[in-house]
Amino acid sequence: MKLKFTFPSKNRHRTSTSASVTSPPPPPPPPPLESSLRNPFEPDINPPPRNYLEEIVNKRRRIEENQDESLLHGFELQQHVATILQSNDLSSLQEVIDEYANSKDESxxxxxxxxxxxxxNAFALKLAKLLEFQPPIQTRIETVNHLLQVLPEGINGPFNSIILLExxxxxxxxxxxxxxxxxxxxxxxxxxxxxxxxYRCSLGGWVELLEYVLACFSSEVQSENKxxxxxxxxxPVDVANERAFWLNQGNFDLVFGSILEWTYRDKELKGLAYNASISLMLLSQELKRTDVCDFLLPNLLSIIDEHGEEEVLVDRVKRLGDLVTLDDDGKIFAGVHREVFWCMIRAVEIEAASEEVMCEAIVVIKEFDTVDVETMESVIGNLxxxxxxxxxxxxxxxxxxVIDDPLWYDVDDKNCTEAGFSDAFHRGQFLFNFLSLDGDEYVFVPTAIGMITTKYASNVDWRLRHAAMLAIASIAEKNLNEMDMMLYFNEVAILVLKSLDEPNHRVLWATMHAVKCLSECKELLMRSQYHKKFLEKLVPVIRCNSCARVQVEAIDTLxxxxxxxxEIFRQNHYDTTMEALKAILSNKYSLPKLLLCAKCQECMVYLVRKVGPDDFKEQEAVQVVESLISLDGKLSNTEYLTKCIILKALDQICQCPKVSVDKFIDKIMPMLIACAQPLLDLTGEETNDDSLSNEDKRLVETMRARACNTLSHCAxxxxxxxxxxxxxxxxxxxxxLGCSSSEIRKASILGLPKLLLSAILGDKSNDTKRDTTFIIVQALTQVLKTETDRDLSTLVLRLLGRCIETSSTFFTDQLIKIVTDEINDTIRRIIKFEIEKAQESGRRIIIEKAQEVGTSEDVFRSLSVQETIEEVVNLTATAIHTFEDQLMVPVNDLMSNVSVFLAHDKPDRVIAFAISIFNVILPLYPDKLPP
Incomplete structure (x- = not known):
């Protein structure tokens, strides 16, 4: 703490020598010593003296804390370095390796x-030297294993080039x-x-190695061929840099010919030749010799068709998938997409094919679809x-x-959604969607429904019945929306209706998905009265089923x-549904899951608002809110899905016109504020938080946005x-407003004017109203400077106008200047954009005419900018009519900026925009008309 001393002035008062002049009164005594806070930015304050010894100790401590505990460090390692690495011979290293080979001692x-x-560096060189002396086989095996550990070390860092050469x-x-x-x-x-x-370090290549590779291919000894x-x-494929070696001397053709022969005739070398063929095709891509792929690829597919041992088959399919990924220009697989597709299908068709084989085979097809969409669409469309x-x-x-994992049933565990679904299941979803979206639906739909009816829907194996219902859900969602599918719709509806009596919970859950997708086909449902039959079965499922996961899905379906x-639901099923939902919540014998409780509450509120009378009795609304708050109190901080459902219900209640929010606002505020600012900070670090899955991040964003929306409604x-x-x-x-989520930014932007309105109506202090107005309006103008989403920028312009209408009395001159400056800046940005777009269109017009391409993207951008222009004009008009006498100087700036863009050489849209601004200004400021 710096002490502040006060001393009397050094300039003493001059006294007259005349006796008649009285002496001035003595100066007051100095005030007592008192301390004041030190200004941390004061330049004359010296930093505290550094304690170098303490810094060294702290640095050492930090290093030790970050050290890998599975390794030896410092002095503990030095004794072994001196004995093994620094010795002049190799015997000590060999002894340790032999000892480890015999004992497998972890130390x-x-x-x-x-x-x-x-x-x-030192360890790798010692190992290589030891290997060169050809020690016993066991020692060689261990030595090579250690080399394989050390050579990848620091793969992106400097491995000493001298050591590499040695x-x-x-x-x-x-x-x-x-x-x-x-x-x-x-x-x-x-x-x-x-x-x-x-080759990474550009050390001049390794020609001796390539020459030895060639010698091995030319040898008559099979071990050398291997x-x-x-x-x-x-x-590495970088050996293609030695183009002269491969092409000028015929070495590439020699290797190609040998591999081709061995894949045809030599059973013992076939497997190795398969892997080498992959590398040779990648090499051919770099050497512009992809013509060899026309011969090699059919051989590879034939080898895969032999199937053989599972481990070998998986490896071969994986390598083929890697090749697809690395085929940058598509020349390696040109013209063979159909052949590869059917090769992969045959691999999955094997009766005893493992899930790993199936997954890898479909991954190859998926990679093809990613690399060449049009070709694969053609393959599927022509089946x-x-x-x-x-x-x-x-x-x-x-x-x-799929497996019947117990975790699947626990709806309160966020991992339940993926429980029991294997990678093979997800790959099967891709293949099914691929077939339903890109195949000929007039072939696919009747074929799929026929096979589901005869082979899968009534199968003894619940997993096949489960697959059948999910397949129907997909077909209903993607293929049954047209009236000419009515015949197939009837077949599907009958199958699904029957499946609603399914005793297996997993199959019944899948059936709910199918029913939900069928509910989108309103006209088809009502034509045969299927909607009544479905609803009659859904309500008992909600009320009586013992599986919470099924109940939750049934509520969403209903x-x-x-x-x-x-209208139909209100007349025939509203009351019974509400009774069923209340029965779940009031069950004294079985405590319902928290997610199920939240779903029931949210569904009841939704039905009241959207289907029923849109009214709550006063005490009833308070009871529902208290129930939601109690439910939230039982949740952990990470149960984001349930929190989102609770907030959705709460938001609906707060919007109900006949509900008095005053009755419970103090009770819900702590929960809303906690949800709006959760522990996860999404303002910049959310993508680096590995503790959350992408789904959790999405739920957190939704939770935060809903909390903000509800706070806005309450305000x-x-x-x-x-x-x-x-x-x-x-x-x-x-x-x-600085959050990376556009959903949260939008909720905040929409909420700020509502907070301002609340302050104007609810606060008695004019100073508070003035300060709140300044803070909120300034924040919104800052958004215009940083926001990259044009729709949100347009929204801000609209809301700024509302803020002026709401609280113009509390706008200070400084705030008015901030708003008008931002209007000026926004006008400049729009005009700059329009000019650049006109110039770009002029450059592209010839290309567009030649290619006859549509310009839907340009139309969308123009519409978006047009909305922004309209909002700028409206905001300008609102500001001018509201602050007429205070805008003399800003209007001068605005007119001078806009008048420049009335020149004939400017684009029509720019001139039209400038005129619209003039039309707003001139009625109130006719003297501002430029000469």
């Missing part, structure tokens, strides 16, 4: 890991001398890693009837890859009917009781 393995991490000969010599096939693969992988380092194939598989049956059967086989058929409907909270809610809304 020794820790030493090796620590060497690889801290001393990769590693070349020992490793290549070791491979040449190696006769044990068990070591071929690992040695080649080590050499492949080293070669990758060479080495050559393995090396070709692992060396014959029998081919559609085969592909549909494969999709259903994969959709049945709501979809209530939305599409409000308007209970302005007097809400006003004490404005000081806390306003800064929170302003902070959310």
């Amino acid at each position: 020794l393995f820790t030493i090796f890991k620590s060497f690889a991490h801290h001393y990769p 590693l070349k000969n020992p490793l290549l010599h070791s491979l040449k001398a190696e006769s044990e096939e068990i070591l071929f693969l690992s040695l080649c992988e080590a050499i492949g890693l080293l070669a990758d380092r060479f 080495k050559g194939l393995l090396l070709l598989t692992v060396i 014959s009837l029998e081919e559609v049956k085969r592909v549909f059967a494969v999709a259903m086989k994969m959709l049945s890859c 709501k979809s009917f209530a939305v599409s058929m409000q 308007v409907r209970s302005s007097i009781n809400f006003s004490p909270h404005i000081a806390k809610v306003t800064p929170m809304f302003i902070r959310l």
Whole structure:
């Protein structure tokens, strides 16, 4: 703390020598010493002295805290470094390796890991030297394993180039001398890693390695052929930089010919030749020799069709998928998409095909669809009837890859949604959607429904019945919206109606999805009165089923009917549904799940508002709100889905015109504020938070936006009781304007004018009203400077006009200037955009005419800008009519800016915009007309 001293002035008063002049009174005594807060920005304050010893200790402590505890560090490692790495011979290293080979002592393995991490250069060189002396086979195996650990270390960092050069000969010599096939693969992988380092570091390539690869392919010895194939598989594609070696001497053709022969005739080399073929095709892409793919690809597909052992088949399909991904220009697979597609389908059709095989096969098809959409659409669209049956059967086989996981039933566990659904199931969904969207629906729909009816819907296996209902849901959603599908709709409706009696909870849950999708086909449902039959069965499911997951899905399904058929639902099913929902909440013998409670409450509120009388009895509304608050209190901070449902119900109640929000506003404010500012900060860090899944992040955004919307409604409907909270809610809304979520930004933008209205109506202090007006309006003008979403910018312009209408009395001169300056800036931005767009259109007009392309995107952009222009004009008019006498200087600036754009050489839209601004200004300021 700096002490402040006060001293008397140094300039003493002059006294007259005349005796007649009295002396001035003595100065007052100095005030007592008193302390004041130090200004941290005061330049004359010296920083505290540094304690270097303490800094060193703290630095060491931080280093130790961040160290990998599975490794040795510092002095603990140094003794092993001195004994093993710094010794002049290799015997100590060999002894340790042999000891580890025999004992598998974890402490020794820790030493090796620590060497690889801290001393990769020295350790790698020692290992390579030891390997060159051809120690016993067990030692060689362990040595190569350690090399495979150390060579990837610091793959993006500097591995000493001198060490890299010294590693070349020992490793290549070791491979040449190696006769044990068990070591071929690992040695080649080590050499492949080293070669990758060479080409990354631009050390001049490794021609000796390529020459040895060629020698292996030319050899009559099969073990050498194997080495050559393995090396070709692992060396980086960067070896294509040696174009002269591959092309000028015919070496590429020699390798190609050998691989082609071995894939045809040599059973023992076929597997290695398959992997080498993949590498050769990637190499051909770089060397512009993709003509060889026309011969190699059919061989690869034939090898896959042999199927063989599962592990081998999975590896081969994976490698093919990698090749699809790396085929940048599409030349490798040109013209063979159909052949590859059917090869993958055949792999899945194997009766004993594992889920891994099925997944990898469909991944290849999916990669094809990503790389070349049009070609794959053509493949699917031209399937014959029998081919559609085969592909549909494969999709259903994969959709049945589900297990009855107990977690699936726990709706309050956020992981329940994916419980029991395998990767194969999700791949099956892709294949099914691929078939239903891109296939010929007049072939697909009758074929699929026929197969579902005869083979799947009544199958003994619940997983196939489950797949059947999900398939029907997909068909209903994507293929049954047209009236010419009426015949097939009847068949589907009969199947689904029957499935509503399904005893298996998983199948009944899937049936709800099908019913929900069918509810979208309103005309088709009503034509045969299916809607009544569905509703008659849905209400008992909600009330009596013992599975909460099924009940939750049934509630959502019933709501979809209530939305599409409000009058019918109100007359025939409203009362029974409300009774069923109340029965769940009041069940004394079985405590319902929290999510189910929230769903019931939200559905009841929704039905009252949207289908029923849109009215709550006063005490009834309070009871529902208290129930929702109590339910929220039982949730953890991470149960975002249930919180979103509660907020949705609460928002509906707060919007109900006959409900008095004053009765419960103080009770709901803590919950709303907590939900609007959860622990997760979405203003910039949300994408870096690995603790949340993408779904959780989406739910958090929805929760926050709904809380903001509900707060906004409360601010308007209970302005007097809400006003004490404005000081806390306003800064929170302003902070959310910088959020990365457009949904949250929109909720905040819409909410701020409502907070302002609440302050104007509910606060008695004019100073508070003036301050709130300044803060909110200034925040909205700042949004215009930073917002990248044009729709939100347009919304801000509209709301600024409302703020002026609401609280013009409390606008200070400074705030008026802020608004008018922003109007000026916005006009400049619009005009600049219009001029640039006109120039761009002029450059593109010839291309568009030649290609006859539509300009829907340009039309959309023009419409969006037109809305912005209209709002700028409206805001300008509102400001001028409201602050007429205070806008003399701003109007001068505005007129001078706009008049420039009336020149004949400006685009028509710019001139029209400028004229619209003039039409607003001139009636009130006729003297501002430019000469």
